[in-house]
Amino acid sequence: MAKRKYDNCFLKPEITQAGQYQIFKMKGKDSRGYPWMVRLAPITAKTYPAEMPQTANADRIELYVGGKPAEIDKISGKMEVALGEEAEKYNIEKAAMVYVPKGVPVQHRIIKYPKETTWLLNLTLTPKYEPPKVKKGGK
DSSP states (O other), rough: OOOTTGGGGGGOOOOETTTTTEEEEEEEOOOOOEEEEEEEEEEEEEEOSSSSSSOOOOOOOOEESSSSGGTTTEEEEEEEETTTTTTTTEEEEEEEEEOOOOOOOOOHHOOOOOOEEEEEEEOOOOOOOOOOOOOOOOO
């Protein structure tokens, strides 16, 4: 099949196995050269170390959602997310989005395992959002 103009827009994820679960992960660079990453996994597939919190060299978003399409607001379990050097703790018992600034330590712990699949979507954010340029006349 001949190469098409936008073939590079369809990316192949890295699928890894964590016990009985699969984890979906993709990494790349945007058109300006800034790195990005997307990771999707059931929260029960991730190991949550009790030792030192993790830090990243970029801002991140962590999205916790339920696995039933009609009830994504219900995670049916309880997560603890600790932010900062002081490990300020927050409990997540329903769908939530957590913004983790660059360099801020974050630590996760499952307090109550979910009865239903609960997803954790991690997004690494690029350094600067640049809105699309709109041509005169709205086109």
